[in-house]
Amino acid sequence: MSNRGGKPSHCFNEFVHIKKDVKINQSNYLAVCRGCITVKGWTWAETEARKINMSNTVPSIGKHLSVCENFKTTYPDKVEHVKENVEARKQRTAELRTANNLKKQYQRSERTVYLIYYSYFYIFIFYIFIYLFFITMVLNITFDLL
Numbered sequence: 001m002s003n004r005g006g007k008p009s010h011c012f013n014e015f016v017h018i019k020k021d022v023k024i025n026q027s028n029y030l031a032v033c034r035g036c037i038t039v040k041g042w043t044w045a046e047t048e049a050r051k052i053n054m055s056n057t058v059p060s061i062g063k064h065l066s067v068c069e070n071f072k073t074t075y076p077d078k079v080e081h082v083k084e085n086v087e088a089r090k091q092r093t094a095e096l097r098t099a100n101n102l103k104k105q106y107q108r109s110e111r112t113v114y115l116i117y118y119s120y121f122y123i124f125i126f127y128i129f130i131y132l133f134f135i136t137m138v139l140n141i142t143f144d145l146l
C-alpha cells in the first residue's frame with residue numbers, strides 16, 4: 001500500500017522533483033513541488049519543501065499540492081486530478097480502517113465467547129466437587145446409621 005524505498009512510480013510523480021541527495025526519513029527523499037519551482041524558483045521551492053518536510057509519498061505530496069497556489073497556477077488543469085486522487089486515497093484509508101475495526105471487534109467477541117465457555121467449564125467442575133462432597137457426606141451418614 002505505502003510507497004516505500006523511494007520508488008518514483010506514484011500518481012503525483014510528475015508534479016515534484018525528487019532530491020535523491022536529501023533524505024526526509026529512512027526510506028523517503030525530499031520532494032520539491034514543480035509548481036513552486038516554476039513560480040518562485042529553485043531556492044524558494046526547496047526551502048519550502050524542507051520546511052514542510054515534503055517526502056516522495058502520495059500523502060505528503062497530496063497534502064502540499066491541495067493547498068499550493070503555485071501548483072494551481074502552473075498546472076490549472078491538474079488541480080482536479082490531484083483532488084480526486086487525494087479523496088480516493090482518503091476513502092481507501094477510511095475503508096481499511098473500518099475493515100480493521102470490524103476485524104478487531106470480531107476478535108474481541110470471539111474472546112468473549114471463549115471466556116464464557118471457560119467460566120461454564122469451571123462452574124461445571126465446581127458443581128461436580130459439591131456433588132461429590134454431598135455424596136460422601138450422605139454415604140458417611142448412611143454408614144453411621146448402619
Ligand SMILES: [Zn+2]
Nearest residue numbers: 033035036068
Ligand atoms: Zn508547491
